[in-house]
Amino acid sequence: MLKWIAIGGLGVLLIVYMLESGIMEAFGLPAEDGAEVIYLSLWAAMLAPVILFSGMPFGRVFRSLATWVVIGVVLVVGYERRDELRNFAMDISAGLSPGTPVTSVSDDGRTTVTLKKGLGGHFYAQANLDNAEIRLLVDTGATTTTLRESDAKRIGIDPRQLRFVIPVMTANGPTLAARANVSRFVIGGIERRDVSVMVARDAQLGQSLLGMNFLGSLEAFEFRQDRLVLKG
Numbered sequence: 001m002l003k004w005i006a007i008g009g010l011g012v013l014l015i016v017y018m019l020e021s022g023i024m025e026a027f028g029l030p031a032e033d034g035a036e037v038i039y040l041s042l043w044a045a046m047l048a049p050v051i052l053f054s055g056m057p058f059g060r061v062f063r064s065l066a067t068w069v070v071i072g073v074v075l076v077v078g079y080e081r082r083d084e085l086r087n088f089a090m091d092i093s094a095g096l097s098p099g100t101p102v103t104s105v106s107d108d109g110r111t112t113v114t115l116k117k118g119l120g121g122h123f124y125a126q127a128n129l130d131n132a133e134i135r136l137l138v139d140t141g142a143t144t145t146t147l148r149e150s151d152a153k154r155i156g157i158d159p160r161q162l163r164f165v166i167p168v169m170t171a172n173g174p175t176l177a178a179r180a181n182v183s184r185f186v187i188g189g190i191e192r193r194d195v196s197v198m199v200a201r202d203a204q205l206g207q208s209l210l211g212m213n214f215l216g217s218l219e220a221f222e223f224r225q226d227r228l229v230l231k232g
Contacts (some may be wrong), residue, residue, distance in 0.1 A: 099115060099118060099123075099124030099125050099126040099135050099136070100115075100116075100126050101113045101114070101115055101125060101126060101187050101188030101189075101230075102114045102115075102116075102188065103188040103189035103190075105189075110219070110231060110232060111188075111189040111190055111231075111232040112229060112230065112231050112232070113187055113188035113189060113190050113229075113230040113232070114227055114228070114229050114230075115138070115227065115228040115229075115230070116226060116227055116228075117226040117227065117228070122137055122138070123137075123138040123228045124136065124137055124138065125138055125187050125210050126187075127185065127186065127187045127210070128184070128185075128186040128187075129147075129155045129182050129184070129185055129186075130155040130156055130182055130183055130184055131155075131184070132154045132155040132156075134147070134151050134154065134155065134208055135207075135208070136207075136208050136209060136210035137207045137208065137209050137210065138209075138210045138215075138228060139209040139210060139211060140212060140215065142209045142210075142211035142212065143211055143212055143213065144196065144197060144198045144211045144212075144213045145182075145185075145195065145196075145197045145198070145208075145209060145210055145211040145213055145214050146168070146170075146177065146197065146198040146199070146200055146205060146208065146209045146211060147180075147197055147198070147199050147200070147208045147209075148199075148200065148201075148202050148205050148206075148207070148208050149199055149200065149201050149202050150202050151208045152180060152197075152199045155182065157180050157199065159178070159199065162178035162179075162180060162199055163178050164176040164177060164178045164199075164201070165178070166178065166179060166198065168198060168200065170200060170204050170205050171205075171206065172203075172204050172205070172206070173204070175200055175201065175204035175205075177198040177199060177200040178198065178199045179196065179197075179198060179199075180196075180197050180198070180199050181194060181195070181196055181197070182194075182195045182196075182197055185214065187210075187214075187230065188230075189232065190218070190230060190232040192214060192217055195213065195214060196213060215230075218230055218231055218232060219231045219232060
């Protein structure tokens, strides 16, 4: 077996010599194709001993190799089509759980979170507030992120210790809200610390809101048809 590996290695060295000396170009093979020839030759040098000395029937070896080739092709195609696959995954996750954030990192290392429009034409964000999952309705008209009293309880805020004295306007009309603080505010891969929020009674607020105090802390955010892109 070592003999065959040595023969394969000598074959690769011969090809490298032919490339460097210009012999292959003389036969009409462009220099840029030389790397592909070397790559294929290396694979041949490694696989030939396996096929010859594995003891397995040739048909079984061929099926195994074909399986790995298919896997390799799927991985390559998946990488080339990663944007389409990410959008497809987002469509599926948005249908199952509206507001699911999809995080990506740009070439310059900046974090981007994409939200898909939910039913009714609204954007939702599944956020993690002090280790509790809260679904927020994106509201660019809300100055401050505002939580329902029940959601505030879920993240550890005790409404009994709040003072509901701040006038606010909600979809149900004017009401009084209280100011509170969230130590850790996360949407996808974007995180903020010590975020000020408002808390309103459940009867006056049907859905907790993601307001401009969080959105304004981002580098940028933009609406792209049925998607909202948050740039951290």
